[in-house]
Amino acid sequence: xxxxxxxxxxxxxxxxxxxxxxxxxxxxxxxxxxxxxxxxxxxxxxxxxxxxxxxxxxxxxxxxxxxxxxxxxxxxxxxxxxxxxxxxxxxxxxxxxxxxxxxxxxxxxxxxxxxxxxxxxxxxxxxxxxxxxxxxxxxxxxxxxxxxxxxxxxxxxxxxxxxxxxxxxxxxxxxxxxxxxxxxxxxxxxxxxxxxxxxxxxxxxxxxxxxxxxxxxxxxxxxxxxxxxxxxxxxxxxxxxxxxxxxxxxxxxxxxxxxxxxxxxxxxxxxxxxxxxxxxxxxxxxxxxxxxxxxxxxxxxxxxxxxxxxxxxxxxxxxxxxxxxxxxxxxxxxxxxxxxxxxxxxxxxxxxxxxxxxxxxxxxxxxxxxxxxxxxxxxxxxxxxxxxxxxxxxxxxxxxxxxxxxxxxxxxxxxxxxxxxxxxxxxxxxxxxxxxxxxxxxxxxxxxxxxxxxxxxxxxxxxxxxxx
Numbered sequence: 001x002x003x004x005x006x007x008x009x010x011x012x013x014x015x016x017x018x019x020x021x022x023x024x025x026x027x028x029x030x031x032x033x034x035x036x037x038x039x040x041x042x043x044x045x046x047x048x049x050x051x052x053x054x055x056x057x058x059x060x061x062x063x064x065x066x067x068x069x070x071x072x073x074x075x076x077x078x079x080x081x082x083x084x085x086x087x088x089x090x091x092x093x094x095x096x097x098x099x100x101x102x103x104x105x106x107x108x109x110x111x112x113x114x115x116x117x118x119x120x121x122x123x124x125x126x127x128x129x130x131x132x133x134x135x136x137x138x139x140x141x142x143x144x145x146x147x148x149x150x151x152x153x154x155x156x157x158x159x160x161x162x163x164x165x166x167x168x169x170x171x172x173x174x175x176x177x178x179x180x181x182x183x184x185x186x187x188x189x190x191x192x193x194x195x196x197x198x199x200x201x202x203x204x205x206x207x208x209x210x211x212x213x214x215x216x217x218x219x220x221x222x223x224x225x226x227x228x229x230x231x232x233x234x235x236x237x238x239x240x241x242x243x244x245x246x247x248x249x250x251x252x253x254x255x256x257x258x259x260x261x262x263x264x265x266x267x268x269x270x271x272x273x274x275x276x277x278x279x280x281x282x283x284x285x286x287x288x289x290x291x292x293x294x295x296x297x298x299x300x301x302x303x304x305x306x307x308x309x310x311x312x313x314x315x316x317x318x319x320x321x322x323x324x325x326x327x328x329x330x331x332x333x334x335x336x337x338x339x340x341x342x343x344x345x346x347x348x349x350x351x352x353x354x355x356x357x358x359x360x361x362x363x364x365x366x367x368x369x370x371x372x373x374x375x376x377x378x379x380x381x382x383x384x385x386x387x388x389x390x391x392x393x394x395x396x397x398x399x400x401x402x403x404x405x406x407x408x409x410x411x412x413x414x415x416x417x418x419x420x421x422x423x424x425x426x427x428x429x430x431x432x433x434x435x436x437x438x439x440x441x442x443x444x445x446x447x448x449x450x451x452x453x454x455x456x457x458x459x460x461x462x463x464x465x466x467x468x
Contacts (some may be wrong), residue, residue: 003164004266005054006226012263012265012266013243013246014152014245014246014262014265014266015115015194015195015242015243015244015245015250016187016191017072017265017266018145018148018173018177018194018265018269019187019190019191019194020187021141021144021269021270022141022177022180022181022190023181023185023186023187023190024270025028025140025141025181025270026137027133027134027136027137027452030136030140031273032136033141033276034140034222034273034275034276035136035452036205036277037197037275037278038116038136038139038140038143038275039136039448039449039451040104040116040197040280040418040421041104041112041113041116041139041143041278041306042136042139042448043421043422043425043444043445043448044102044103044104044113044114044280044281044421044424044456045097045104045113045116045117045118045428046078046117046425046444046448046460046464047102047424047425047428047429048096048097048098048099048100048102048103048113048428049078049079049097049117049118049429050078050079050096050428050429050431050436050464051095051100051358051427051428051429051430051432052079052095052096052097052100052101053078053079053080053096053217053380053431053432053433053434054079054100054432054433055069055099055100055336055358055361055362055431056096056099056100056217056218056336057099057214057335057336057337058095058099058118058214058215058216058337059079059092059095059096059099059217059218061079062091062092062095062096062118062218062221063079063080063092063095063096063140063433064388066084066088066089066091066092067080067082067084067092069084069085069088070084070085070088071084071085071087071088071395072084072085072178072367074086074122074125074126075088075089075090075121075122075123075125075126075461075464076089076090076125076396076461076462076465077089077092077093078092078093078095078096078461078464078465079432079433079434080433080434080465081247081434081465081466081467083125085382086122086123086125086126086228086232087122087225087229087232088225089122089125090118090119090122090123090175090179090221090224090225090227090228091221091222091224091225092221092222093118093121093223093224094114094118094119094218094220094223094225095217095218095220095221096220097113097114097117097118097217097220097224098111098113098114098167098219098220099217099218099220099336099337100217100284100336100340100358100361100393101217101281101284101285101286101337101341102281102284102341102358102428103281103321104116104278104279104280104281105167105278105279105281105287106147106152106275106277106278106279106412107277107279107287108147108150108151108154108155108274108277109143109146109147109150109151109274109275109277109278110146110147110150110160110166110167110170110171111146111166111167111220112143112146112147112172112223112224112275112278114146114167114168114175114220114418115142115143115145115146115171115175115178115223115224115418116139116142116143116178117139118175118220118224118375119142119176119178119179119223119224119227119228119231120135120136120138120139120142120178120179120181120182120458121460121461122179122224122228123138123178123179123182123183123228123231124138124182124457124458125285125302125457125461126228127182128456129184129455129456129457129458130182130457130458131452131454131455131456131457132450132451132452132453132455132457132460133449133451133452133454134182134457135182135454135457135460136451136452137181138178138179138181138182139178140273140275141177141178141181141273141290142174142175142177142178142181143174143278143401144273144274144275145173145174145177145276146170146171146173146174146275147269147273147274147277148169148264148265148269148274149170149173149174149251149265150166150261151261151264151274151277152252152261152262152264152265153166153252153256153260153261153263155260155261156259156260156264157259158256158259158260160256161205163204163205163206164203164204164205164255165204165205165207165216166203166221167204167219167220168203168219168220168222168404169201169202169203169255170203170224171220171224171317172197172198172200172223172226172227172230173194173197173198173201173229173244173251174223174227174229175197175223175224175227176193176194176196176197176226176230176231177190177193177194177227178227179193179227179228179230179231179232179233180193180194180230180234180235181233182231183231183235185231185234185235187232187349188236188241189237189421190234191240191241191242191381192229192233192234192238192239192241192351193233193234193240194230194238194240194244195241195242195244196229196230196233196234196238196239196243197223197227197230197244198242198244198250198251199240200222200229200230201223201226201251202222203219203222205206207219208302208322208341209322211329212333212335212337212338212341213335213337213340214335214337216221216337217335217336217337228243235270241409241441244294244378245260245262245452246262258352264288264356274385276412277412278412279410279411279412280410280415280416280421281410282294282408282409282410282416282420282424283346283356283357284340284356284357284358284361285339285340285341285346285356285406286323286340286341288319288320288323288341289323289340289341289342289346290408290409290410290437291388291389291404291405291406291407291408292314292316292343292347292389292390292391293345293346293347293350293356293408294405294408294409295389295390295391295403295404295405296346296347296350296351296391296403297350297354297355297356298403298405299351299391299393299401299402299403300350300351300354300355301380302401304351304395304401306351306352306353306370306373306374306394308395308396308397309351309374309377309393309394309395309396310377310394310395311377311378311379311394312347312348312351312374312377312378312391312392312393312394313379313380313381313391313392313393313394314343314344314378314379314380314381314389314390314391314392315380315381315382315383315386315389315390315391315392316343316380316381316382316383316386316389316390317382317383317384317386317387318382318384320343320389321382323341323342323343324342324343324344324380326451327379327380330342330343330344330345330367331344331345331348331372331376331378332345332372332375333345333366334366335366335444336361336366337449338358338361339361339366340361343380344375344378344380345371345375347378347391348371348374348375348377349365349371349374351391351393352370352371352374352376353370353371354367354375357427358427358428358431385427387406388404388405388406388407388408389404389405389408390402390403390404390405390461391403396454403450422445425441425444425445426445429441429444432463432465432466434466435466436464436465436466437466440463440466443463444460444463444464447454447459447460447463448460
């Protein structure tokens, strides 16, 4: 039956379409290029999670609580190497994966790194004997569900992050889809799993608008834990088959006033993949910040030393104003989550040292005198016509050097190379809470490169904590 809301008749049932797609998808039917880009996402997300085990704000507390809750030894907490109940591991690892803002994301598809790895891996470890091909298929299901839900809103002119954190709110259904695919649920139970995920969906933007407390960094924890829990409840027979999107109180109705192009979710599902609109970050910061970091890198590469700089101006579109203010707080963020969302901090650190890396988000990095001195010289200006970001420096001898980056490195049109992605992964692994030997790091890279040949994807988690 069509659904009528006001003057709008909605004939599309995205819940059923997504369940049918997920249940029927076979690894052998997935195009090789989709498998390849998903492997890149898994490698990148795993590296970001490993680094966050020591550097991620809020992660120490999340790991400690989940370790203490424990439960049956099913799934590994990355970084620690401790096995706990699958939902608890999914919470801890979900906190890790986005905490440094270093995971893959797309302008239309949102944070795919939050959904590609954690819930499917926790569920696969709990089940045992899940092949790499099956894990890749589940990861692709999760990513495509996330990509289509987010793109349905973006293409309808909706700003998903107006009052909500879309990386959290729009990840409940995808995380559940990935976990449910691992369990092999049929269509009825799959829809129930999605219904159970809808019942838990949350993600207020208040943490960002209240100054980026450390808890903001761990938003990936909640949808991943809910995904594993929802899939298991549905597997046990708990019925929750419902329309997760449409009126009277589905996701799009409840949160976005019935907006969202539902045809984006269903058209070409299973034959065309939207997950390809993904960006791999060259720097550990918000996508809104990266054009400014690259501009600062290019200015430094021209031989402009920090001692020569008298003033710095950032030119940004009004949409990224929250990443610039309050200026005093953005110049001196008090935690890594706030720093990764601060254009002034990231530009100042880059101009002070020529580049930006994970070390800049440690306690020492946040309190770096050279970075503070540079930040004090910085102001910003808003320009409605600005695309990307621009940094302009004025030297003590009166020169002006500016660099405009309309599309930053990492965008699908300017992808970072496999070599740079692997170097990024190696750097992330150096920050693991459990030391990982160089040969194990290289083994992880090789394992993900040939993931479809792996008999048991649980080996991935074992090697990720230095226990090959």
